[in-house]
Every structure is written in C-alpha cells, then in structure tokens.
Amino acid sequence: MRASDKNRIIVEAFELTKVYGNGAATQVCALDGVNLEIHAGEFVAVMGPSGSGKSTLLNMIGALDRPTSGKVIVNGQDISALRDLDSFRGRTIGFVFQLHNLITTLTARENVEVPMQGIGMSGRARRERAEELLELVGMQGRFHHLPGQLSAGQRQKVAIARALTNRPSIVLADEPTGNLDSASGDEVLSVFGRLNSEYGATILLVTHDPNVARCTQRILRMQDGKIVHEDIVGDPFTEDLKVLARSQLGQALLRDEMLDMLSPEEREVVRNMLGRVA
Ligand SMILES: Nc1ncnc2c1ncn2[C@@H]1O[C@H](COP(=O)(O)OP(=O)(O)OP(=O)(O)O)[C@@H](O)[C@H]1O
Numbered sequence: 001m002r003a004s005d006k007n008r009i010i011v012e013a014f015e016l017t018k019v020y021g022n023g024a025a026t027q028v029c030a031l032d033g034v035n036l037e038i039h040a041g042e043f044v045a046v047m048g049p050s051g052s053g054k055s056t057l058l059n060m061i062g063a064l065d066r067p068t069s070g071k072v073i074v075n076g077q078d079i080s081a082l083r084d085l086d087s088f089r090g091r092t093i094g095f096v097f098q099l100h101n102l103i104t105t106l107t108a109r110e111n112v113e114v115p116m117q118g119i120g121m122s123g124r125a126r127r128e129r130a131e132e133l134l135e136l137v138g139m140q141g142r143f144h145h146l147p148g149q150l151s152a153g154q155r156q157k158v159a160i161a162r163a164l165t166n167r168p169s170i171v172l173a174d175e176p177t178g179n180l181d182s183a184s185g186d187e188v189l190s191v192f193g194r195l196n197s198e199y200g201a202t203i204l205l206v207t208h209d210p211n212v213a214r215c216t217q218r219i220l221r222m223q224d225g226k227i228v229h230e231d232i233v234g235d236p237f238t239e240d241l242k243v244l245a246r247s248q249l250g251q252a253l254l255r256d257e258m259l260d261m262l263s264p265e266e267r268e269v270v271r272n273m274l275g276r277v278a
C-alpha cells in the first residue's frame with residue numbers, strides 16, 4: 001500500500017438502514033441508521049450481542065444485499081446504485097465466513113483458484129497466484145491437500161487465501177475464529193494481523209471474542225442495529241485497565257464513598273486511570 005493510500009476512505013455508510021420482512025408484525029430493523037467510515041489499511045472489529053446487526057452490516061458493505069434506506073459507499077461506489085452486485089463483489093470484496101465453505105473435492109490450491117476462473121488468466125498464472133497466496137497465509141507444503149486432510153485452522157487459512165485472489169479493497173470476516181479452538185484461532189488471527197501490518201490490507205472482522213477484538217485497531221460495538229460505542233484499541237496495559245475499569249470492581253472504585261477513603265493525590269490517580277478508560 002502506498003503512503004498516500006492511508007487517507008483513502010474504503011467504506012462510508014450514511015444513515016444505513018436495513019429492514020427485513022414486510023408485515024408490521026414480522027418486520028425487523030436489523031440496521032438502524034448506521035454511520036461509519038473505514039480508511040485504507042485499517043483493521044476494525046465489530047462486536048455486539050447476537051442479533052445486533054453485525055452480519056447484516058457486513059452483508060451490506062460486502063454487496064450481498066441492498067440497504068432499505070441510507071447509503072453505503074465502498075471503494076467510491078454507491079452499492080444501492082449498482083446494477084450488478086455479483087461482479088462488484090467479485091472485484092472488490094474478500095469474504096471469510098465462520099465456516100470456510102471450501103469445495104471438499106478440490107485441493108487447497110484448486111480452491112484458491114476458483115475465483116480466478118473465467119477472468120482470462122492462464123492456468124499457469126492461476127496456479128502461481130494460488131501458490132503465492134497459500135504461502136502468504138503459511139500454507140506452503142499443503143497445496144495438494146483436500147479440505148478433509150487439513151485441520152480446521154488450516155482450512156480457514158485456505159479460505160483467507162481464496163478471499164485474497166481478486167486483490168480486494170477490503171476483507172470482510174464474519175466470526176472467522178468462531179469455530180476454532182483457541183490455538184488455531186490465534187494462528188488465523190495472526191494471519192489477519194500480518195495481512196494488515198505487512199501488506200496494508202483493510203480488514204473488517206466480526207467477533208464475539210474480546211481477545212480477538214483487541215488485536216485490531218478499532219472496535220465498533222453494536223446494539224439493536226446501531227453502533228453504540230467506538231473504541232480505539234490501546235497498548236496491552238491500557239486494554240487491561242479498560243477491562244478493570246468496566247468491571248463491577250472498577251465501577252465501585254470510582255464511587256465517591258470509595259474515593260473518599262483515599263488521599264486527594266490517590267483519588268486523582270484512580271480517577272485519572274480508571275475514569276479515562278471506563
Ligand atoms: N434474512 C433475514 N430475514 C429476516 N430477518 C433477518 C434476516 N437476517 C437477519 N435478520 C434479523 O436481523 C437482526 C440482525 O441479524 P444479524 O444476523 O445481523 O445479527 P448478528 O449481530 O450477526 O447476530 P449473531 O451474533 O447471532 O451472528 C436479527 O434480529 C435477525 O433475526
């Protein structure tokens with residue numbers, strides 16, 4: 001990524017709203033006036049309770065569906081104005097889902113080659129590109145394995161390589177570590193981290209796991225179809241402090257009757273330390 005790309009806005013959402021269903025009784029407002037900007041090279045997490053609209057947000061950005069109202073602009077293109085969502089998605093978006101969706105009868109390399117078919121690349125160029133991408137995600141030596149011969153974490157890495165074939169403007173990952181044990185989850189997460197830090201990939205990742213979210217740069221918290229809180233991820237010490245400050249203990253420490261037990265200087269320190277990050 002060029003330095004000048006840093007300020008490029010990849011995703012812009014204005015009052016983005018998605019309502020599912022027609023009848024008043026069955027209508028669900030899955031997204032309710034979301035405003036959002038994601039810049040090139042950012043690594044952003046989306047958290048929030050089940051049903052809060054995380055996947056819907058990804059689906060709107062990923063051109064899997066159109067908004068009911070409001071706008072989402074991806075790579076300068078207004079999604080609602082697009083005739084052909086499929087071809088835009090193929091050119092612009094890299095999707096990684098919780099379940100890898102690999103084709104079980106194809107090898108790792110063949111799976112990565114699938115999105116490159118029909119775009120005028122020679123077989124040899126496809127193979128070379130697939131191998132290069134598999135190496136990038138740490139899957140060298142596994143080119144000819146079938147999905148069934150790979151571990152769950154390795155399959156997810158193949159899915160990441162496949163998502164990168166079209167050099168997407170943004171990688172969207174919906175709970176990519178949700179199905180993995182913690183060691184494989186860490187490995188997959190480190191692949192995303194490397195894609196972002198070494199290759200400047202722009203990544204938006206949904207997760208329920210706070211430890212995954214804190215490996216990103218910014219956390220969006222959703223509730224009832226809205227982004228209710230946005231958090232810049234700090235250094236590990238600050239992040240630990242945030243956990244303490246938001247706990248019942250942290251909140252209790254900030255109450256006046258507790259602070260009254262301290263000297264004025266100590267009170268200042270506790271207020272500063274916990275109050276700032278709470
Ligand atoms: N295709 C659909 N038709 C009708 N309602 C839907 C559809 N997709 C999602 N919803 C509803 O929209 C709301 C938001 O769903 P969404 O899948 O975005 O939540 P989520 O935050 O991803 O949840 P989870 O953490 O469980 O994956 C939910 O109330 C859900 O029932």
Ligand SMILES: [Mg+2]
Pocket residue numbers: 054055056174
């Ligand atoms: Mg979801």
